[in-house]
Amino acid sequence: MIVDRLDRPPPGLEQRTGWGVKPEGACRGDVCVPLASPFDLRDLSRRLGMALVHDEQHGVWALGPDSGGRALHTAELPDIVLPDRNGEDFSLRSLRGTKVCMIAWASW
Amino acid sequence: MREELHPGLEVVTVALDTGGADAAVPWIDHAKTTHPALIDAAHLLDELLGVVNVPTGVWIDERGMIVRPPEPAFPWRPRALPEDVLAALPAITVEQLDEAARMRIDPDAYVAALRDWVAHGSRSRYALAADEVLARSRPRPPEESRAAACFELGQHLHRTGHADDAVRWFREAHRLAPDNWTYKRQAWTFADPLQGPTPEYDSDWLTEVRKIGAENYYPAVEL
Numbered sequence: 001m002i003v004d005r006l007d008r009p010p011p012g013l014e015q016r017t018g019w020g021v022k023p024e025g026a027c028r029g030d031v032c033v034p035l036a037s038p039f040d041l042r043d044l045s046r047r048l049g050m051a052l053v054h055d056e057q058h059g060v061w062a063l064g065p066d067s068g069g070r071a072l073h074t075a076e077l078p079d080i081v082l083p084d085r086n087g088e089d090f091s092l093r094s095l096r097g098t099k100v101c102m103i104a105w106a107s108w
Numbered sequence: 109m110r111e112e113l114h115p116g117l118e119v120v121t122v123a124l125d126t127g128g129a130d131a132a133v134p135w136i137d138h139a140k141t142t143h144p145a146l147i148d149a150a151h152l153l154d155e156l157l158g159v160v161n162v163p164t165g166v167w168i169d170e171r172g173m174i175v176r177p178p179e180p181a182f183p184w185r186p187r188a189l190p191e192d193v194l195a196a197l198p199a200i201t202v203e204q205l206d207e208a209a210r211m212r213i214d215p216d217a218y219v220a221a222l223r224d225w226v227a228h229g230s231r232s233r234y235a236l237a238a239d240e241v242l243a244r245s246r247p248r249p250p251e252e253s254r255a256a257a258c259f260e261l262g263q264h265l266h267r268t269g270h271a272d273d274a275v276r277w278f279r280e281a282h283r284l285a286p287d288n289w290t291y292k293r294q295a296w297t298f299a300d301p302l303q304g305p306t307p308e309y310d311s312d313w314l315t316e317v318r319k320i321g322a323e324n325y326y327p328a329v330e331l
Contacts, residue, residue: 002264016152051254055261057273062264064155064257065248071158072245075174075238077166078156082122082146085129085136090144093172095118099226100168102120103181104148104159106290107131108297 003061006041010063015079017065019048029074109183109219110143116226119143124151124162126263126294151263153178154290155256158246161289161326165218167225167235175225175235177245180326182215200304203314210322214329221331234331244330255284259291266298274298275308282309289325292316 001017003010014020018028025034026044036043041063045052051064065071080092092100110119120143123132128149136145153159157166157178165181168174188209194202221234229235236244246252262277278295285291296313299306303313317325 002260016155049250049253051250051257053254053257053261053277055265055273055277058265058270060261060264062257062260064253064255064260067248067250067253069248070242070245071156071248072174072177072242075241077168077172077174080152080156082148082152083129084144084146085133087129090146092120092168095120095144095168096172097170098115099117099170099229100120101117101181101222102122102166102168103183104122104124104153104162104164104166104178106124106162106293107127107135108125108293108301108303 001063003041003063004059006061008039008041009044010041013063017050018073018078019044019066109222113223113226114143117222120146122146122148122153124148124153124159124290124294126151126266126298149267151259151290151294154259154288158248159290160246160285160287167222169230169235173238174241175230177236177241179244179329180213181218182213183219184215185213198302200302200314204303207314207317207322211325212323212328213326217331218329251284255281255288255291258284259295262295271298279309 001010001012009021019026021035021039022032024032026032026048033047035047042052044050045063049067052061054061077092081089084090121141125131125147126149129147132147159178161180163181164178165176166174166178167176186208189205225232225234258277259281262274262281265274265277278291281291282295293303293313296303296306296309299308305312
């Protein structure tokens with residue numbers, strides 16, 4: 001995710017990664033990883049194995065997903081909300097109760 | 109397929125297109141979809157689920173549990189184009205189609221598995237237990253996290269009017285995750301819609317596919 005400052009948790013961090021910053025540290029489910037105080041995104045990056053890449057020219061960073069395991073850390077589908085062709089947000093969770101075959105494709 | 113299996117199954121398509129609605133909507137409208145057709149301009153599925161190529165399928169059961177992680181998903185075998193249509197295409201596209209015809213896919217087996225799951229639910233042998241889903245999920249070493257961050261920088265710069273500056277980040281993502289076709293093809297498309305050789309990138313679709321063999325472009329699906 002794109003971030004423009006390192007001194008606070010990026011908005012949407014928990015929704016995007018599953019990791020929320022709490023008083024105990026960075027937490028996902030029952031797991032919490034202590035963080036340094038005051039908050040520094042570089043510290044979170046190191047502790048969770050989330051790559052933090054800086055484009056100095058444009059003054060932005062990008063935070064990658066946590067690493068060291070696999071792309072899926074749980075078989076529960078993440079809360080995926082994406083727009084349809086009209087720009088209306090659609091939540092995959094709205095399909096609970098139905099079997100779903102999700103197909104990723106591309107115009108390229 | 110959707111019409112056959114609905115309402116026992118809902119199909120959701122997701123376009124992985126940095127170009128967003130501009131890139132995806134013409135295709136969605138042409139297909140006249142009756143199912144949810146979503147647009148993932150940020151390539152979130154790459155990061156959240158480990159999608160690295162298209163078309164990729166993910167099965168989710170009624171409880172919201174993934175029962176098949178991302179894997180190649182072809183509901184049908186692409187038909188060969190008529191000669192008169194081929195004759196009107198750019199030469200590079202004809203070469204690409206020729207290579208694509210050699211790709212290893214098994215739509216019949218995939219659709220049969222899907223039908224079985226719709227009919228039998230969790231009792232279907234094609235519905236995987238959670239631990240098997242995780243075991244089959246793509247490994248994510250540190251370089252993959254860095255590749256994702258670099259690709260995201262590239263997307264951000266491309267979208268904010270700095271397409272030239274995006275290239276170095278796309279190139280770095282390609283270097284770090286060489287088997288991620290999503291990163292490659294999305295970036296190549298910006299330099300050349302036909303994904304041919306360009307000065308911006310060290311390779312192109314045909315060269316890379318021929319390097320590994322078209323039959324290896326998609327991994328075999330362990331149904």
